[in-house]
Amino acid sequence: MARILPLITLLAASLPAVHAWGAMGHYAVAYVATNFVSTTTKSYMQTLLADTTTDYLASVATWADSYRSTSAGAFSAPFHYIDALDSPPSSCSVSLSRDCNGGGCVVSAIANYTSRLQNTALSASERQIAAKMVIHFLGDVGQPLHCENLDEGGNTVDVTYNKSSTNLHAVWDTKIPEHISGGSSKSVAKTWAANLTAEINSGSYHSLASGWVSGMSITNAQASALTWASESNAEVCTVVMPNGLSPLETQDLSGAYTTSATPTVRLQIAKQGYRLAKWLDAIVASL
Ligand SMILES: *[C@@H]1O[C@H](CO)[C@@H](O)[C@H](O)[C@H]1NC(C)=O
Numbered sequence: 001m002a003r004i005l006p007l008i009t010l011l012a013a014s015l016p017a018v019h020a021w022g023a024m025g026h027y028a029v030a031y032v033a034t035n036f037v038s039t040t041t042k043s044y045m046q047t048l049l050a051d052t053t054t055d056y057l058a059s060v061a062t063w064a065d066s067y068r069s070t071s072a073g074a075f076s077a078p079f080h081y082i083d084a085l086d087s088p089p090s091s092c093s094v095s096l097s098r099d100c101n102g103g104g105c106v107v108s109a110i111a112n113y114t115s116r117l118q119n120t121a122l123s124a125s126e127r128q129i130a131a132k133m134v135i136h137f138l139g140d141v142g143q144p145l146h147c148e149n150l151d152e153g154g155n156t157v158d159v160t161y162n163k164s165s166t167n168l169h170a171v172w173d174t175k176i177p178e179h180i181s182g183g184s185s186k187s188v189a190k191t192w193a194a195n196l197t198a199e200i201n202s203g204s205y206h207s208l209a210s211g212w213v214s215g216m217s218i219t220n221a222q223a224s225a226l227t228w229a230s231e232s233n234a235e236v237c238t239v240v241m242p243n244g245l246s247p248l249e250t251q252d253l254s255g256a257y258t259t260s261a262t263p264t265v266r267l268q269i270a271k272q273g274y275r276l277a278k279w280l281d282a283i284v285a286s287l
Protein backbone atom coordinates (compact mmCIF):
# COMPACT_ATOMS: atom_id res chain seq x y z
CA MET A 1 0.00 0.00 0.00
CA ALA A 2 2.91 2.36 0.58
CA ARG A 3 3.33 4.82 -2.20
CA ILE A 4 6.63 5.87 -3.65
CA LEU A 5 7.43 9.33 -2.34
CA PRO A 6 8.58 11.02 -5.55
CA LEU A 7 5.28 9.95 -7.08
CA ILE A 8 3.30 11.50 -4.21
CA THR A 9 5.26 14.70 -4.58
CA LEU A 10 4.70 14.75 -8.30
CA LEU A 11 0.97 14.05 -7.99
CA ALA A 12 0.44 16.52 -5.20
CA ALA A 13 2.41 19.17 -7.05
CA SER A 14 0.41 18.72 -10.23
CA LEU A 15 -2.96 18.57 -8.45
CA PRO A 16 -2.91 21.46 -6.00
CA ALA A 17 -6.49 20.80 -4.89
CA VAL A 18 -5.69 17.51 -3.17
CA HIS A 19 -4.65 17.06 0.43
CA ALA A 20 -5.82 20.34 1.96
CA TRP A 21 -8.90 21.69 3.69
CA GLY A 22 -10.36 23.92 1.01
CA ALA A 23 -9.99 27.64 1.53
CA MET A 24 -13.12 27.73 3.71
CA GLY A 25 -11.69 25.35 6.31
CA HIS A 26 -8.39 27.22 6.50
CA TYR A 27 -10.03 30.65 6.68
CA ALA A 28 -12.35 29.49 9.45
CA VAL A 29 -9.49 27.99 11.51
CA ALA A 30 -7.60 31.28 11.10
CA TYR A 31 -10.56 33.45 12.14
CA VAL A 32 -11.25 31.28 15.20
CA ALA A 33 -7.57 31.70 16.14
CA THR A 34 -7.81 35.46 15.54
CA ASN A 35 -10.60 35.57 18.13
CA PHE A 36 -8.45 33.89 20.82
CA VAL A 37 -4.87 35.16 20.44
CA SER A 38 -3.49 37.56 23.05
CA THR A 39 -3.11 41.22 22.13
CA THR A 40 0.68 40.73 22.20
CA THR A 41 0.43 37.88 19.70
CA LYS A 42 -1.90 39.91 17.53
CA SER A 43 0.47 42.84 17.20
CA TYR A 44 3.53 40.60 16.84
CA MET A 45 1.94 38.60 14.02
CA GLN A 46 0.50 41.68 12.32
CA THR A 47 4.01 43.12 12.18
CA LEU A 48 5.67 39.90 11.02
CA LEU A 49 3.01 39.36 8.34
CA ALA A 50 2.94 43.06 7.41
CA ASP A 51 -0.86 43.19 7.65
CA THR A 52 -2.63 45.35 10.21
CA THR A 53 -6.15 44.32 9.17
CA THR A 54 -8.24 41.86 11.20
CA ASP A 55 -7.72 39.34 8.37
CA TYR A 56 -3.97 39.02 9.06
CA LEU A 57 -4.16 35.27 9.79
CA ALA A 58 -6.91 34.33 7.30
CA SER A 59 -5.19 36.13 4.44
CA VAL A 60 -2.14 33.86 4.65
CA ALA A 61 -3.97 30.66 5.66
CA THR A 62 -3.93 29.11 2.17
CA TRP A 63 -0.50 30.36 1.08
CA ALA A 64 1.10 26.94 1.70
CA ASP A 65 -1.23 25.35 -0.86
CA SER A 66 -0.15 27.82 -3.56
CA TYR A 67 3.49 27.42 -2.60
CA ARG A 68 3.53 23.67 -2.90
CA SER A 69 2.25 23.87 -6.48
CA THR A 70 5.25 26.00 -7.51
CA SER A 71 8.51 24.29 -8.51
CA ALA A 72 10.33 26.03 -5.65
CA GLY A 73 7.75 24.75 -3.16
CA ALA A 74 7.17 21.23 -4.50
CA PHE A 75 9.36 19.79 -1.71
CA SER A 76 6.71 20.87 0.80
CA ALA A 77 3.86 18.83 -0.70
CA PRO A 78 4.20 15.91 1.78
CA PHE A 79 4.08 18.38 4.68
CA HIS A 80 0.29 18.74 4.27
CA TYR A 81 -0.59 15.24 5.49
CA ILE A 82 0.56 12.05 7.14
CA ASP A 83 -0.09 8.79 5.32
CA ALA A 84 -1.18 6.57 8.21
CA LEU A 85 -0.72 2.97 7.03
CA ASP A 86 -3.53 1.63 9.23
CA SER A 87 -6.64 -0.38 8.35
CA PRO A 88 -9.83 1.62 8.70
CA PRO A 89 -12.53 1.10 9.77
CA SER A 90 -11.39 -1.82 11.94
CA SER A 91 -8.13 -0.28 13.11
CA CYS A 92 -6.96 3.34 13.07
CA SER A 93 -3.53 4.49 14.25
CA VAL A 94 -0.66 6.85 13.46
CA SER A 95 2.97 5.87 13.96
CA LEU A 96 5.74 8.34 13.20
CA SER A 97 8.31 5.65 12.41
CA ARG A 98 5.90 3.88 10.08
CA ASP A 99 4.07 6.85 8.55
CA CYS A 100 6.46 9.82 8.54
CA ASN A 101 9.70 9.02 6.81
CA GLY A 102 11.56 10.19 3.75
CA GLY A 103 10.17 13.55 2.72
CA GLY A 104 8.48 14.43 6.01
CA CYS A 105 4.82 14.81 6.94
CA VAL A 106 2.44 17.24 8.64
CA VAL A 107 3.73 16.24 12.08
CA SER A 108 7.40 16.88 11.30
CA ALA A 109 6.46 20.03 9.37
CA ILE A 110 4.61 21.52 12.36
CA ALA A 111 7.71 20.88 14.49
CA ASN A 112 10.07 22.31 11.86
CA TYR A 113 8.15 25.52 11.16
CA THR A 114 7.36 26.08 14.84
CA SER A 115 11.07 26.04 15.58
CA ARG A 116 11.85 28.23 12.56
CA LEU A 117 9.24 30.77 13.67
CA GLN A 118 10.97 30.89 17.07
CA ASN A 119 14.41 31.25 15.52
CA THR A 120 15.07 34.98 15.45
CA ALA A 121 18.43 34.34 13.74
CA LEU A 122 16.48 33.57 10.54
CA SER A 123 15.54 36.40 8.20
CA ALA A 124 12.17 38.08 8.58
CA SER A 125 11.06 36.59 5.28
CA GLU A 126 11.98 33.04 6.38
CA ARG A 127 10.11 33.56 9.65
CA GLN A 128 7.14 34.94 7.74
CA ILE A 129 7.10 31.74 5.67
CA ALA A 130 7.34 29.69 8.88
CA ALA A 131 4.32 31.56 10.29
CA LYS A 132 2.28 30.88 7.15
CA MET A 133 3.20 27.19 7.32
CA VAL A 134 2.23 26.88 11.00
CA ILE A 135 -1.10 28.65 10.38
CA HIS A 136 -1.85 26.30 7.47
CA PHE A 137 -0.65 22.99 8.90
CA LEU A 138 -2.50 23.34 12.21
CA GLY A 139 -5.56 23.39 9.97
CA ASP A 140 -4.56 20.45 7.78
CA VAL A 141 -3.72 18.17 10.70
CA GLY A 142 -7.33 18.51 11.89
CA GLN A 143 -8.79 17.08 8.66
CA PRO A 144 -9.25 13.33 9.26
CA LEU A 145 -8.39 12.38 5.67
CA HIS A 146 -5.08 14.26 5.93
CA CYS A 147 -4.10 11.67 8.49
CA GLU A 148 -4.89 8.56 6.45
CA ASN A 149 -3.14 6.69 3.66
CA LEU A 150 -6.09 4.59 2.43
CA ASP A 151 -6.86 5.42 -1.20
CA GLU A 152 -4.59 8.47 -1.01
CA GLY A 153 -6.58 9.93 1.85
CA GLY A 154 -9.82 9.28 -0.04
CA ASN A 155 -8.63 11.11 -3.17
CA THR A 156 -9.19 8.03 -5.32
CA VAL A 157 -12.59 7.16 -3.82
CA ASP A 158 -15.13 8.31 -6.40
CA VAL A 159 -18.33 9.55 -4.81
CA THR A 160 -21.39 11.64 -5.62
CA TYR A 161 -22.12 14.88 -3.78
CA ASN A 162 -25.30 16.75 -4.62
CA LYS A 163 -25.59 14.89 -7.96
CA SER A 164 -22.02 15.76 -9.03
CA SER A 165 -19.02 13.43 -9.23
CA THR A 166 -16.20 14.16 -6.84
CA ASN A 167 -13.99 12.24 -4.43
CA LEU A 168 -14.20 11.53 -0.72
CA HIS A 169 -11.22 13.72 0.14
CA ALA A 170 -12.77 16.74 -1.57
CA VAL A 171 -16.06 16.15 0.24
CA TRP A 172 -14.22 16.53 3.56
CA ASP A 173 -11.87 19.31 2.42
CA THR A 174 -14.41 21.50 0.73
CA LYS A 175 -17.99 20.30 0.19
CA ILE A 176 -18.98 19.80 3.82
CA PRO A 177 -17.27 22.97 5.16
CA GLU A 178 -18.89 25.02 2.39
CA HIS A 179 -22.25 23.41 3.09
CA ILE A 180 -22.06 24.12 6.84
CA SER A 181 -20.82 27.71 6.45
CA GLY A 182 -22.95 28.50 3.41
CA GLY A 183 -20.18 29.71 1.10
CA SER A 184 -16.50 29.91 0.29
CA SER A 185 -15.49 33.53 0.91
CA LYS A 186 -13.53 35.01 3.78
CA SER A 187 -16.56 36.95 4.98
CA VAL A 188 -18.62 33.74 5.22
CA ALA A 189 -15.72 32.11 7.06
CA LYS A 190 -15.63 35.00 9.51
CA THR A 191 -19.32 34.52 10.30
CA TRP A 192 -18.85 30.77 10.73
CA ALA A 193 -15.85 31.40 13.00
CA ALA A 194 -17.95 33.80 15.10
CA ASN A 195 -20.42 30.97 15.66
CA LEU A 196 -17.66 28.50 16.63
CA THR A 197 -16.08 31.16 18.86
CA ALA A 198 -19.40 31.61 20.68
CA GLU A 199 -19.62 27.83 21.13
CA ILE A 200 -16.16 27.91 22.74
CA ASN A 201 -16.85 30.95 24.91
CA SER A 202 -20.23 29.95 26.23
CA GLY A 203 -21.76 27.13 24.22
CA SER A 204 -21.32 23.41 23.68
CA TYR A 205 -17.51 23.57 23.44
CA HIS A 206 -17.07 25.65 26.60
CA SER A 207 -16.29 22.68 28.83
CA LEU A 208 -14.04 21.08 26.20
CA ALA A 209 -11.68 23.87 25.18
CA SER A 210 -9.21 23.55 28.07
CA GLY A 211 -8.81 19.84 27.26
CA TRP A 212 -8.02 20.68 23.63
CA VAL A 213 -4.84 22.45 24.71
CA SER A 214 -3.90 20.50 27.82
CA GLY A 215 -0.43 18.99 27.55
CA MET A 216 0.25 21.00 24.42
CA SER A 217 3.84 22.26 24.32
CA ILE A 218 5.92 24.07 21.71
CA THR A 219 9.03 22.61 23.33
CA ASN A 220 7.86 19.18 22.20
CA ALA A 221 6.03 20.29 19.10
CA GLN A 222 6.28 16.91 17.43
CA ALA A 223 4.49 15.17 20.32
CA SER A 224 1.65 17.72 20.27
CA ALA A 225 1.28 17.46 16.51
CA LEU A 226 1.25 13.67 16.75
CA THR A 227 -1.56 13.87 19.32
CA TRP A 228 -3.61 16.04 16.93
CA ALA A 229 -2.90 13.73 13.97
CA SER A 230 -3.91 10.69 16.01
CA GLU A 231 -7.20 12.33 17.01
CA SER A 232 -8.01 13.15 13.39
CA ASN A 233 -6.99 9.69 12.24
CA ALA A 234 -9.28 8.06 14.84
CA GLU A 235 -12.20 9.91 13.25
CA VAL A 236 -11.51 8.08 9.99
CA CYS A 237 -12.65 4.88 11.74
CA THR A 238 -15.51 6.41 13.73
CA VAL A 239 -16.98 9.07 11.43
CA VAL A 240 -15.48 9.15 7.92
CA MET A 241 -15.99 5.46 7.06
CA PRO A 242 -17.43 3.65 10.11
CA ASN A 243 -18.78 0.91 7.85
CA GLY A 244 -16.01 0.97 5.26
CA LEU A 245 -16.01 2.54 1.84
CA SER A 246 -18.79 0.67 0.05
CA PRO A 247 -21.72 2.53 1.68
CA LEU A 248 -20.08 5.81 0.63
CA GLU A 249 -20.05 4.79 -3.00
CA THR A 250 -23.78 4.04 -3.19
CA GLN A 251 -25.36 7.17 -1.69
CA ASP A 252 -25.33 10.89 -2.44
CA LEU A 253 -23.04 12.20 0.31
CA SER A 254 -24.84 15.56 0.51
CA GLY A 255 -27.65 13.93 2.51
CA ALA A 256 -27.48 11.82 5.67
CA TYR A 257 -23.69 11.46 5.39
CA THR A 258 -23.14 15.22 5.58
CA THR A 259 -25.55 15.41 8.53
CA SER A 260 -23.53 12.75 10.35
CA ALA A 261 -20.17 14.39 9.50
CA THR A 262 -21.17 17.96 10.38
CA PRO A 263 -20.55 17.83 14.16
CA THR A 264 -17.05 16.44 13.55
CA VAL A 265 -16.15 19.06 10.93
CA ARG A 266 -17.37 21.89 13.18
CA LEU A 267 -15.49 20.44 16.15
CA GLN A 268 -12.25 20.00 14.20
CA ILE A 269 -12.31 23.57 12.86
CA ALA A 270 -13.09 25.04 16.29
CA LYS A 271 -10.47 22.88 17.99
CA GLN A 272 -7.67 23.63 15.55
CA GLY A 273 -8.48 27.34 15.56
CA TYR A 274 -8.34 27.44 19.35
CA ARG A 275 -5.13 25.39 19.38
CA LEU A 276 -3.58 27.68 16.75
CA ALA A 277 -4.29 30.72 18.96
CA LYS A 278 -2.67 29.12 22.00
CA TRP A 279 0.22 27.78 19.89
CA LEU A 280 1.00 31.24 18.49
CA ASP A 281 0.68 32.72 21.99
CA ALA A 282 3.25 30.22 23.27
CA ILE A 283 5.62 30.95 20.39
CA VAL A 284 5.39 34.72 20.81
CA ALA A 285 5.77 34.41 24.60
CA SER A 286 8.97 32.37 24.07
CA LEU A 287 10.72 35.06 22.04
C1 LIG B 1 12.25 22.86 7.40
O1 LIG B 1 11.84 23.98 6.61
C2 LIG B 1 12.84 24.45 5.70
C3 LIG B 1 12.32 25.74 5.05
O2 LIG B 1 11.18 25.51 4.28
C4 LIG B 1 13.14 23.34 4.71
O3 LIG B 1 14.15 23.77 3.83
C5 LIG B 1 13.57 22.08 5.44
O4 LIG B 1 13.72 21.03 4.51
C6 LIG B 1 12.54 21.69 6.48
N1 LIG B 1 13.06 20.57 7.27
C7 LIG B 1 12.34 19.48 7.54
C8 LIG B 1 13.02 18.44 8.36
O5 LIG B 1 11.19 19.33 7.15
Ligand SMILES: *[C@@H]1O[C@H](CO)[C@@H](O)[C@H](O)[C@H]1NC(C)=O
Pocket residue numbers: 162179254
Ligand atom coordinates in the same frame (compact mmCIF):
# COMPACT_ATOMS: atom_id res chain seq x y z
C1 LIG C 1 -27.15 21.25 -4.40
O1 LIG C 1 -27.02 22.06 -5.56
C2 LIG C 1 -28.08 22.97 -5.74
C3 LIG C 1 -27.91 23.64 -7.10
O2 LIG C 1 -26.61 24.11 -7.26
C4 LIG C 1 -28.06 23.95 -4.58
O3 LIG C 1 -29.11 24.89 -4.71
C5 LIG C 1 -28.22 23.18 -3.26
O4 LIG C 1 -28.12 24.07 -2.18
C6 LIG C 1 -27.16 22.10 -3.15
N1 LIG C 1 -27.43 21.29 -1.98
C7 LIG C 1 -26.48 20.91 -1.13
C8 LIG C 1 -26.90 20.02 -0.02
O5 LIG C 1 -25.29 21.24 -1.25
Ligand SMILES: *[C@@H]1O[C@H](CO)[C@@H](O)[C@H](O)[C@H]1NC(C)=O
Pocket residue numbers: 195196198199203
Ligand atom coordinates in the same frame (compact mmCIF):
# COMPACT_ATOMS: atom_id res chain seq x y z
C1 LIG D 1 -23.99 28.02 15.77
O1 LIG D 1 -24.68 27.61 14.59
C2 LIG D 1 -25.48 26.46 14.79
C3 LIG D 1 -25.99 26.02 13.43
O2 LIG D 1 -26.61 27.08 12.77
C4 LIG D 1 -26.59 26.79 15.78
O3 LIG D 1 -27.40 25.66 16.01
C5 LIG D 1 -25.94 27.23 17.09
O4 LIG D 1 -26.94 27.64 18.02
C6 LIG D 1 -24.97 28.37 16.87
N1 LIG D 1 -24.26 28.59 18.12
C7 LIG D 1 -24.16 29.78 18.72
C8 LIG D 1 -23.43 29.80 20.02
O5 LIG D 1 -24.62 30.80 18.24
Ligand SMILES: [Zn+2]
Pocket residue numbers: 019020021064065080136140
Ligand atom coordinates in the same frame (compact mmCIF):
# COMPACT_ATOMS: atom_id res chain seq x y z
ZN1 LIG E 1 -2.68 21.90 2.94
